[in-house]
Amino acid sequence: MKQKFILALGLVAAAGFSVSAQAQDRCGMGNGKKATGEPIQIGAIVGKTGPEDFSSAARSAEAYFKCVNANGGINGRPVNYTVQDDTWNPEVAAQAASKLVKDTKVVGMVGSTSFVECGANNKLYEQEGVAVVAGVGVPRACFYGKNYAPFNQGPRQSTISAAMYIADTFKLKNITCIAPGIPGFGDWVCGGVESWGKANGVTVKQVIFDPGQLDGNAIVLQAQASKPDGIVLGMPRGMMLPILTAAEQQDMGKSIKWGLPTSAYHTEMPKAAGKYWDGKLYVHMELEPLDKDGADTKNWLAVMAKYGNKKDPIDSFSQAGYLSAQVATNAMLGIKGDIDRKAFLNAARGIKNVKTDMLCAPWYFGEGERHQPNHNGRVALLTGGGFKLQTANCFQAKDADLADVLAYEAKTGVAK
Numbered sequence: 001m002k003q004k005f006i007l008a009l010g011l012v013a014a015a016g017f018s019v020s021a022q023a024q025d026r027c028g029m030g031n032g033k034k035a036t037g038e039p040i041q042i043g044a045i046v047g048k049t050g051p052e053d054f055s056s057a058a059r060s061a062e063a064y065f066k067c068v069n070a071n072g073g074i075n076g077r078p079v080n081y082t083v084q085d086d087t088w089n090p091e092v093a094a095q096a097a098s099k100l101v102k103d104t105k106v107v108g109m110v111g112s113t114s115f116v117e118c119g120a121n122n123k124l125y126e127q128e129g130v131a132v133v134a135g136v137g138v139p140r141a142c143f144y145g146k147n148y149a150p151f152n153q154g155p156r157q158s159t160i161s162a163a164m165y166i167a168d169t170f171k172l173k174n175i176t177c178i179a180p181g182i183p184g185f186g187d188w189v190c191g192g193v194e195s196w197g198k199a200n201g202v203t204v205k206q207v208i209f210d211p212g213q214l215d216g217n218a219i220v221l222q223a224q225a226s227k228p229d230g231i232v233l234g235m236p237r238g239m240m241l242p243i244l245t246a247a248e249q250q251d252m253g254k255s256i257k258w259g260l261p262t263s264a265y266h267t268e269m270p271k272a273a274g275k276y277w278d279g280k281l282y283v284h285m286e287l288e289p290l291d292k293d294g295a296d297t298k299n300w301l302a303v304m305a306k307y308g309n310k311k312d313p314i315d316s317f318s319q320a321g322y323l324s325a326q327v328a329t330n331a332m333l334g335i336k337g338d339i340d341r342k343a344f345l346n347a348a349r350g351i352k353n354v355k356t357d358m359l360c361a362p363w364y365f366g367e368g369e370r371h372q373p374n375h376n377g378r379v380a381l382l383t384g385g386g387f388k389l390q391t392a393n394c395f396q397a398k399d400a401d402l403a404d405v406l407a408y409e410a411k412t413g414v415a416k
Contacts, residue, residue, distance in 0.1 A: 045096050
């Protein structure tokens with residue numbers, strides 16, 4: 001069954017979502033009492049200033065922690081949430097982590113989202129015993145850290161899934177994958193699509209571009225050279241728009257099927273893409289629909305409406321940030337005794353089988369050497385000013401790189 005849902009652009013309440021039910025905007029202890037004890041220090045690092053604003057997850061995590069603090073905190077102690085901007089610069093990211101870990105002395109990190117901080121800081125987090133319940137992992141390093149576990153699937157998984165869907169649905173045989181040449185990102189993302197293609201009889205060509213010199217016309221001309229019947233854009237939403245504009249001028253939406261990762265699943269995307277792309281863009285969703293009839297989805301929207309900023313994005317990354325803060329809060333509430341860094345790390349490693357209406361399958365942190373617990377999603381079609389769900393059931397990305405993750409899950413039962 002195909003479900004249609006129209007998303008309001010940037011306005012939670014105007015979207016027709018149910019956010020008025022009593023106690024939906026309560027979090028943590030949910031007692032309605034303001035926390036006044038000694039603050040618990042929690043940090044996050046995001047790429048806010050740079051090619052694109054990647055702070056959505058931390059903004060929703062911040063809203064959730066405000067809700068927690070208005071509802072008893074962590075057994076009376078408020079959460080002091082400090083977010084650092086790495087400006088898409090590894091050196092700045094390293095400095096930000098050092099400040100949070102060594103100066104602010106955070107108990108843990110929650111809601112982080114960055115293109116550069118995972119690679120810059122994974123070693124520090126392991127050395128200092130810091131658990132990172134991240135919002136959104138972007139490059140490869142975010143999924144290969146012992147202490148780093150994100151809530152999203154990652155751009156490689158999402159782009160592979162988008163390619164899988166358009167290839168299977170429209171019997172495509174020649175796909176071009178376009179991605180920015182960011183270390184640990186472009187080659188990793190499109191390499192995953194190419195590997196899937198080889199295993200499934202689909203020819204995949206890569207177009208890797210310099211994000212500092214994004215020329216939409218040059219990129220689409222390069223993509224056209226391989227005469228694809230499908231194109232996938234493995235990149236942030238903002239980078240997609242000039243490429244889509246150039247492709248529109250060439251009428252490339254008429255004969256070519258387009259697949260996009262979850263970064264395009266955003267309430268502002270239909271308007272930003274324009275009328276030409278209505279009914280032409282198939283978007284993979286790393287989390288469940290933004291308006292799903294579920295307790296956590298309703299709570300997320302209520303929290304954003306009451307404690308967030310009107311300009312905060314309503315997208316998959318915001319969902320991931322909400323979940324990171326919710327799970328971290330529940331972990332801290334379960335700690336007996338002092339809530340220090342060691343206690344939070346142990347609590348994080350004990351997180352398993354987290355069930356929520358915002359994910360297709362249970363989430364976990366666990367004790368693995370790396371973390372990629374989310375690997376099931378759906379696909380929606382951009383249409384009618386919103387999105388129309390195309391897949392009744394969730395499906396898993398066919399990526400050989402998931403073999404060790406799936407083996408770990410089977411052995412430990414952390415995602416039943």
